[in-house]
Amino acid sequence: MRTLADVTGPTGQAASPDAPLGLPRLLPAIGGDGGATPLERHRLRYPEPPRPGRPREDFIAAVERSGLRGRGGASFPTGTKLRAVRDGRGAPVVVVNGSEGEPSSGKDKLLLTMAPHLVLDGALLAAAAVGASQVVVCVDGAATAALEGVGWALAERGGSDGLPVRLAAIPPRYVAGEESALVHWLNGGPATPTRVPPRPFRRGVDRRPTLIDNVETLAHLAQVLRFGPDWFRQLGTAEEPGSALVTLSGAVERPGIYEIPIGASLADLAGRAGGPPDGAGAVLVGGYFGSWLGADTASGASLCNSDLRRHGASLGCGAVMVLGRRACGLAETARILAWLAGQTAGQCGPCVHGLAAVARTTAALHDGHAGAGDLDRLRRWAGQIEGRGACRLPDGAVRLLRSALEVFAGDVWRHLDGGGCPAGVRSFPQRAPAAAPTQGGLPWR
Amino acid sequence: MTPILASTPALWYLARGSGIVSLGLLTLTVLLGIATSTRWATERWPRLVVAGLHRNLSLLSVVFLGLHVGTVVVDGYVPIRWLDAVIPFGSSYRPLWLGLGATAFDVLAALVVTSLLRVRLGHRVWRAVHWAAYACWPLAVAHSLGIGSDNRQGWLLALDALAIAAVAAAVCWRLAIGQTRQPSSQLAPTTGSGHAHTR
Amino acid sequence: MALSRQLRVDPIACDGNGLCAELFPERITLDDWGYPIVDPAPIGPNLLAHARRAVSACPLLALRLDAPDRTRA
Numbered sequence: 001m002r003t004l005a006d007v008t009g010p011t012g013q014a015a016s017p018d019a020p021l022g023l024p025r026l027l028p029a030i031g032g033d034g035g036a037t038p039l040e041r042h043r044l045r046y047p048e049p050p051r052p053g054r055p056r057e058d059f060i061a062a063v064e065r066s067g068l069r070g071r072g073g074a075s076f077p078t079g080t081k082l083r084a085v086r087d088g089r090g091a092p093v094v095v096v097n098g099s100e101g102e103p104s105s106g107k108d109k110l111l112l113t114m115a116p117h118l119v120l121d122g123a124l125l126a127a128a129a130v131g132a133s134q135v136v137v138c139v140d141g142a143a144t145a146a147l148e149g150v151g152w153a154l155a156e157r158g159g160s161d162g163l164p165v166r167l168a169a170i171p172p173r174y175v176a177g178e179e180s181a182l183v184h185w186l187n188g189g190p191a192t193p194t195r196v197p198p199r200p201f202r203r204g205v206d207r208r209p210t211l212i213d214n215v216e217t218l219a220h221l222a223q224v225l226r227f228g229p230d231w232f233r234q235l236g237t238a239e240e241p242g243s244a245l246v247t248l249s250g251a252v253e254r255p256g257i258y259e260i261p262i263g264a265s266l267a268d269l270a271g272r273a274g275g276p277p278d279g280a281g282a283v284l285v286g287g288y289f290g291s292w293l294g295a296d297t298a299s300g301a302s303l304c305n306s307d308l309r310r311h312g313a314s315l316g317c318g319a320v321m322v323l324g325r326r327a328c329g330l331a332e333t334a335r336i337l338a339w340l341a342g343q344t345a346g347q348c349g350p351c352v353h354g355l356a357a358v359a360r361t362t363a364a365l366h367d368g369h370a371g372a373g374d375l376d377r378l379r380r381w382a383g384q385i386e387g388r389g390a391c392r393l394p395d396g397a398v399r400l401l402r403s404a405l406e407v408f409a410g411d412v413w414r415h416l417d418g419g420g421c422p423a424g425v426r427s428f429p430q431r432a433p434a435a436a437p438t439q440g441g442l443p444w445r
Numbered sequence: 446m447t448p449i450l451a452s453t454p455a456l457w458y459l460a461r462g463s464g465i466v467s468l469g470l471l472t473l474t475v476l477l478g479i480a481t482s483t484r485w486a487t488e489r490w491p492r493l494v495v496a497g498l499h500r501n502l503s504l505l506s507v508v509f510l511g512l513h514v515g516t517v518v519v520d521g522y523v524p525i526r527w528l529d530a531v532i533p534f535g536s537s538y539r540p541l542w543l544g545l546g547a548t549a550f551d552v553l554a555a556l557v558v559t560s561l562l563r564v565r566l567g568h569r570v571w572r573a574v575h576w577a578a579y580a581c582w583p584l585a586v587a588h589s590l591g592i593g594s595d596n597r598q599g600w601l602l603a604l605d606a607l608a609i610a611a612v613a614a615a616v617c618w619r620l621a622i623g624q625t626r627q628p629s630s631q632l633a634p635t636t637g638s639g640h641a642h643t644r
Numbered sequence: 645m646a647l648s649r650q651l652r653v654d655p656i657a658c659d660g661n662g663l664c665a666e667l668f669p670e671r672i673t674l675d676d677w678g679y680p681i682v683d684p685a686p687i688g689p690n691l692l693a694h695a696r697r698a699v700s701a702c703p704l705l706a707l708r709l710d711a712p713d714r715t716r717a
């Protein structure tokens with residue numbers, strides 16, 4: 001069995017000749033025949049992870065050096081999280097967060113369906129790094145293909161990983177994927193966010209330090225420890241190294257999951273996917289939890305947080321939705337806000353009441369039933385709602401609303417007081433999926 | 446136990462009177478408690494007044510209850526010991542009716558102590574004990590109806606009937622309004638289109 | 645400043661009773677739906693009594709006064 005030192009060399013330089021050059025990185029782990037990579041073929045490239053015992057300082061150091069950041073949306077440095085969990089009291093638990101509640105994102109389901117062994121290796125390597133005693137893989141209960149994929153992979157591995165790895169189907173709700181909600185559910189409660197402190201990395205599942213990492217993050221982690229942190233840094237930017245999976249949907253000819261180097265041009269990606277010939281009207285970056293970019297901003301934007309933050313946006317989970325020029329951004333925003341309002345856990349007054357009010361008023365605005373007073377109310381509510389929930393759901397809705405009011409200011413003005421979409425603009429967006437297919441049907445490109 | 450003071454009519458009247466007053470205060474406390482839990486309020490009775498009055502009247506009823514228990518024990522007319530005031534059903538004098546009163550006293554003591562220590566005990570513990578208030582008050586009423594030497598008097602029966610009617614009405618109203626819970630995660634909230642709560 | 649405390653509301657426990665705002669209007673206002681917006685400025689010794697009263701008045705004990713100098717986890 002090859003060990004980490006065998007393949008990376010003492011300095012961590014990628015000594016292996018089969019380290020991927022450029023792109024794609026994650027996606028070759030996906031079987032060429034359209035099915036999941038079987039264990040045997042996976043093991044030809046990736047050695048078996050070591051059995052967890054005492055925490056592995058060299059693993060943590062390698063991940064820290066790689067600069068890998070979480071791909072679930074928060075973009076938190078993974079190495080720092082590993083270290084914090086390792087320093088906690090009690091035997092840690094590793095939780096693979098495959099909830100992917102964001103409807104416009106399909107990358108995690110894709111990885112779990114097609115490359116489960118890469119993800120599982122990543123989870124086990126993380127477990128070895130922090131000295132964990134169990135791994136739980138959490139998958140959206142409605143994502144049957146992903147559940148099957150992980151189930152098969154675990155059966156193939158046949159419990160040879162040296163510690164218990166179990167699969168848990170979690171309720172298909174947006175907030176169920178939030179850190180504290182996941183811990184709450186795994187501890188036997190409902191999948192709703194809880195009051196924090198203590199944060200899960202300190203006390204989570206069974207009151208033990210819990211490492212919660214996104215599926216894609218763990219896949220990258222497996223590659224970092226296989227090919228070395230310096231190899232990982234060959235793509236991406238200095239602050240956000242590596243590659244990332246982007247789920248591209250909307251007014252493009254070839255929607256699907258693309259792997260990009262972080263910092264790639266949004267316009268290039270849209271072009272590669274067959275973007276609208278007359279250019280995009282607007283782009284939603286970061287999924288339902290993200291914010292709108294206007295056409296001009298989008299044409300010059302790079303897909304990395306340091307650039308997107310200047311425009312009040314962030315990469316989030318990498319979901320990008322392109323709106324054609326003939327689609328109404330207000331309609332789309334109203335639809336998304338209505339969906340977000342329905343996803344509230346129902347625990348916090350400002351979220352329950354606030355999101356419902358915001359969704360209702362935005363819909364009224366689109367229908368032409370709203371006036372300037374309603375617009376003021378929307379702005380006031382945005383200020384009242386943000387930061388006052390137990391989780392970040394209301395903050396995400398507020399961010400979406402504010403970006404919509406700014407980017408679609410012209411549309412808003414036209415819709416006020418009985419107005420509507422100008423001639424030629426349809427109220428329904430072109431080809432924007434109402435919800436991501438749960439069967440992992442979005443193809444990778 | 447020999448009585449500390451010889452029995453005098455004044456002491457006996459004080460004993461019975463303080464009992465009736467404490468029952469009246471307890472009844473008002475229960476009504477205000479129900480009002481607090483349903484968040485009832487008006488212009489001149491804001492919620493802090495309703496809640497504050499509930500608290501203060503409960504403490505006042507404890508004072509009168511203390512006076513009632515003290516004078517009853519000290520007065521030698523009936524053989525009631527200190528112990529009989531807290532341990533129910535052990536007295537030689539009307540053990541059943543006195544026992545109900547002693548039980549009510551115990552429950553009230555638990556309610557008051559847990560309420561005073563509420564911030565330390567936490568909401569769940571406090572709430573679990575406070576449900577016993579719905580047991581405390583009927584016990585006190587039963588005690589007053591069964592034991593009092595005045596229980597043949599029309600005015601006492603009328604007072605008790607009034608108290609029972611008031612609490613029964615309040616409880617019905619409370620049940621009709623339903624519990625004040627967090628709204629469920631439906632799209633349409635129970636309040637209007639975002640208008641402020643009128644306060 | 646050594647004696648200043650932090651007032652916080654637990655949004656999950658809070659039910660929108662509003663007693664806190666009645667008792668401590670200097671630092672607590674209500675939003676459009678009756679839920680408290682707590683001013684994050686630290687509570688000085690002169691307002692501490694009002695803050696304590698608001699904390700003990702909350703029927704759900706959703707208002708908390710942090711101990712001084714506690715580092716947040």
